[in-house]
Amino acid sequence: MIYSPFESFRNEVKCLLNNALKELYPEVHTELELEIPPPGHGELAFKAFTLARELHENPLVIAKRIQKKISSTIEKGKLIAKVIAENGYLNFFVNIDALASTIHESYMNLGEKYGFNPVKESKRIIVEFLSANPIHPIHIGGARNAFLGDSIARLLTWRGHKVRRHYYVNDMGRQVAIAAYGYMLLGKPKLWTKSDHAIGFIYAVTSTLLDLRKYKINLERAKALGLDEYYSNLLRKIDSLVSVLSELRQQSTEVFDRLVDEFNKREDPEAEINHMIWAYENRDPKTVDLIKGVCNLVLEGFKETLSKVGIFFDSFDWESEITSWSGMTKNILELLKRTKYVSFSKGTLVFNANALINQRPWLRTKLNIPENYEVPPLTLIRSDGTTLYTTRDIAYTLWKFKRADRVINVIGMDQKVAQLQLKLALIALGYEEEAYNLVHCGYELVSLPGMSMSGRRGKYITLDHMIDEAVRRAKVEVEKRSPGLTEDEKQRIAEIVGIGAIKYALISVSPLKQVVFKWENVLSFERNSAPFIQYAHARAFNILAKAGKVARDAKPYKGYIQDPIERDLIILLSKFPDVISEAADKLRPDLLAEYANNLALLFNSFYDKLPVLRARPKELMLTRLWIVRIVQVVLKNALNLLGIEAPKRM
RNA sequence: GGCCCCGUAGCUCAGCAUGGAUAGAGCGCGGGCCUUCUAAGCCCGAGGUCCCGGGUUCGAAUCCCGGCGGGGCCGCCA
Structure with a gap:
């Protein structure tokens, strides 16, 4: 079963390289690292520089020598077409016909789920996200969290995990x-x-x-x-x-x-x-x-x-019921008191996180704590005996680990210290594995131009407002471009497009970047936006619809993939499952957003330059139609994994 | 004061983990393309001290040190 065609190509390259290196330089054991070369230099490259330094030889000479060795062992019909040594690099060119048929094979097996790329060991994962305090509407900061969390949950599902989405209702604060x-x-x-x-x-x-x-x-x-x-x-x-x-x-x-x-x-x-x-x-x-x-x-x-x-939760977890009324927090406090890291101070109970680290210095590396950083102590209870948020969160975390192997908390970077204290408290209680399987998926906050939002002062832009505005603007566009549609259709498309635009705007930037909210950025309907990708999808879908029954015969024919755009498209399509695994494993939906945008960009060039339905001979038409089919499936899946709908027309 | 994140084209951003082949997109700007599968599109062009200064290296946007600018955290808030 082939899930990732590009991975197959990479493995073939690695295998060939390994064999050649073993024969040429049996004394050397370097980890094989392959990179993506710039356009025109093949699809995968091996850098000879590191090896050259070790052997005290010229990288250009080494590359040439390996090339010679490998060239003779390349098998016809497999994924590697040729290998060329240039500038100290060994550039591998893919056999495009073979790659296309590998994609086709994977597509025939997975169908609409092309891109599904399961890990070997599936895990039970709880993704806790949004968990906004129930005291004011969801604002644009909460929206970033919600979209991110939702997309991460979707991605992990496509990685073969058993994912559940939890909302923690902070009713005790x-x-x-x-x-x-x-x-x-x-x-x-x-x-x-x-x-x-x-x-x-x-x-x-x-x-x-x-x-x-x-x-x-x-x-x-x-x-x-x-x-x-x-x-x-x-x-x-x-x-x-x-x-x-x-x-x-x-x-x-x-x-x-x-x-x-x-x-x-x-x-x-x-x-x-x-x-x-x-x-x-x-x-x-x-x-x-x-x-x-x-x-x-x-x-x-x-x-x-x-x-x-389109965001739903599998469970709403009430803080009061789970952590407090159940007696769990009380038990945990008792257990914590028995450790040597808890002390009384000014009438309250305090967890000295730093004492734990001083005793087990390796935790710094394990938990990524800076060398000279002193983790602040955590107050566990107020002097009137009531508990505090992070204290209850210890209980909640253990509750989650009864139901999952891994717990991912999508929470803003502003809570970094609290999340760290939480992990250290778990370790103090002897739940070390749980601490390592607890992932804080952090992101920088959203602010308004010139100020940050404040729920306490009622200063925020709500998600409801954002949706209304986006759909209203999308509706204007739809009216302009597709006046012939029925009112229902227009409204439906405006909703898909407007909401897609907001989601894409908030998901596509790296979580490490703070977002300053500006309407014109969020409501972009041009390139590098959801509507742009949706439009490419609608175009692809349209061609397939026009092709009708003929589409069933679409497949890649050998020798008919000639235009560089078609080549590039197929290579990009072969990487889709790789992008999914990377985005899922790194919890980075923005990588998928970038991929989808690049694919849409390339497909639009293809659409403009190369006719599909009018192409002759028939083999060429069917090959192009096949490309359109895969593009449509990949765009749809990429959008859906971002939580964005893929419209059939716009 | 201590610690963390960010600083790449006029603007919004990718690339940085694992240093290497001409630093990529989009918006905006200038020019071109709709009797041919939806122009929310395509093509061409101009536009860069990769915040600054040192260092490591044959080679630094990428690694290290020191600054500067923006944001965050250091609560008996969450």
């Missing part, structure tokens, strides 16, 4: 309590707009009021103590909060005024919120009802939004 507090102050009102948007508003107002109150208290103290600098500093902060509030007020004046009113009647909101956190952790029925209610309202909104972008 302070933020949720704040949102619920505001909701309670309003008397649990009927919501005036989409539930997650409404709660997001209540949360932003309540949270800002809380901060304002805190600053004001500090201000009086500062005044009394005569701390002038601190005083004016606070004054500035208060000023900015006041302007945030006046902006918020404009969004929903009536609710805002009522909330401020109720808030100001309260003696000590801070204490009430702390009590709520405590009560929820201790499963007080009324508090449970309130907080769970608020979370469910927001989650309802999330699910509506996510279904629009």
